[in-house]
Amino acid sequence: MTHSRSRGAGFRMSRRQLMAGIASISILASAGIPALAQDKPPTSEINTTGLAVTDDTVTVGILHSITGTMAISETGSVQAEKLAIEQINAMGGVLGRKIEYIQEDGASDWPTFAEKAKKLLVQDKVASVFGCWTSASRKAVLPVFEQYNGMLYYPTFYEGLEESPNVIYTGQEATQQIIAGIDWVAKEKGAKTFYLLGSDYIWPRTSNKIARKHIEKLGLEVVGEEYYPLGHTQFNSVINKIRLKKPDVIYAIVVGGSNVAFYKQLKAAGIDMTKEKPLLLTISVTEDEIRGIGGENIEGAYAAMKYFQSLDNENNKEFVSEFKKMWGDDMVIGDVTQAAYLGPWLWKAAVEKAGSFDIDKVREASPDIELDTAPEGYVKIHPNHHLWSKTRIGHAMPDGQYEVVYETEELMEPDPFPEGYQ
């Protein structure tokens, strides 16, 4: 389904470009040759390193998994990036150049990601890449981007502990998500005890480490901490343990197919999350995941992240309606999808500030780039290449959407190497 859709979009775009081309020819014919000389800077000035930039186009790369296990999660990001590119083109492109994209499939396989990244940078000479989802895929492509000096816009919320000159992290790093969430349950819900639970890999483990430090800093107690292999489908034992420890908060960072099993079994075991005894707080379940879990199975849970589809502001309403117009009414938009949407816009802003497509100049221009048209509201790039952003708490509704019950007053400063938390 997604395949045919994305292909369709590609056709649509090229048709549009064709139309634009025809239009420009007719303008040219009527107004004479000098009409061409707009305020479009010559290619030789804005592209000194041999990137794929012509007088009319600039080529970028999209690198996500569209096959394999991760396709479930990464499809939304691809859709958001294509939407952003189409919108930018409709506004006239970047430095007068239409964006064209080359899409590669990482196929949920980390070496494939590295190989495709190299292909995009070395062979296609793309001016930037929007891609990756898991930390594993990002770690795999990182040496490639650093060696061949590319620029990657990475959309996923992740564990932090990284700050590459060749990556702009458009999702939140762990402290932004975790600290605000725990402060909120401690203050608003009077939570004293926490049970930490996660899938067994780097993101949940690092995140829970930060969570534990913060919980203990607040003088509260962690009564249990556990990890289950990725893809684990039987959670009855841990549910019994949770029942025995009676924590105020279940802090869950379960991912992928395990998520569905965990929430279904939690509900079946008679733990009604709407009663908030215990309360469930997660940082891993976006609206996208709820589609698989089923809204009725996660009703009453809380999630701490920076974006929810239900956010009530003009930018977001516009974004949601455009997204649905392009990809279908049944689409849901999660945190990462929105972060992926920011990528092309942030890149455009940086290129325009730098007045050049050159990677080094774009990098130099990136810090302090602001975007007040972001669906999540205002964002700004920090010198450490992460985004300043607000953190929100969503309350899961039976229809699979979150109701926003809290948002931080200030933008949270990204802190990928939090002192005292490692």
Added chain:
Amino acid sequence: MIGDYTYSEFFSILAMQGFAGLILFSVFVLMALGLAIIFGQMGVINMAHGEFMILGAYVTYLCSNFVSNYAPALFPIYFFVAMALAFLASFALGVLVEWAMIRHLYKRPLDTLLATWGLSLVLQQLYRSVFGAREVGVTLPDWLMGSVALTDIVEVPINGLFVMGLTLAITVAVYFIMFRSGWGKRVRAVMQNRIMAGAVGIDTRRVDRMTFGLGCGIAGIAGAAFTMIGSTGPTAGQLYIVDTFLVVVFGGAASLLGTIASAFTISQAQSTMEFFMSGSMAKVLTLLTVVIILMLRPQGLFTLKIRQ
């Protein structure tokens, strides 16, 4: 007092953990039964077993959508219809696969391994193209999703009880089919001596085809049942396949009793250990134990004594 807990708390937890172990046992048996039948009878290792299960899950998904749109009154009982349809769909696909692929490879067991693995990839991509890459949410009747409170602390999930009941019913049914029916007698005859069975007039090809279909059909029912506890997505079958093979190999390939005994051993070991340590560690220890036992006893727990 035991540790921080009162006796009543302690025994409640013990009881609930016992239930958790039994539920896991039922899940394992349900997963492995179809594979064990195919493996035991035909010597075919069906790597696409997980995908047959997911076919059942998708059939359930379609049923739930259909019923909630066109006949909401029937929603509380649609699950039984869905399971029957899941069986039929997987059975039909199994028969088709046997006819188109497996029967050409009976003399080359390693090639069936490769061929069925290829089939699993094809099916995964097919599901992805038809249903989308994302997991689909299967809406279940409300009565299946609650729990029964026996005491203040002891609560037993209804879907767990349902899976237990279902497993029992299917196991009994398989027992009667295999050991009490004329057809089962023919299946066992073919298993013990294919040439001789052919010589006395048993259509061994037909027996093979039906056996493969039956194994796949049971996988379909298992998949339908697992929509209650797990996810339904193109690659969700892979989540079950490792445990399934573990149970079948550990039990002894050709023995249904062995499959049940091994499911019991592994599930109890795993759920007990999960209670005392982290889930990942429990899995590691379970696998280690299985490896050690298989080193000492490569044929598995039980074996059929057949004159070779």
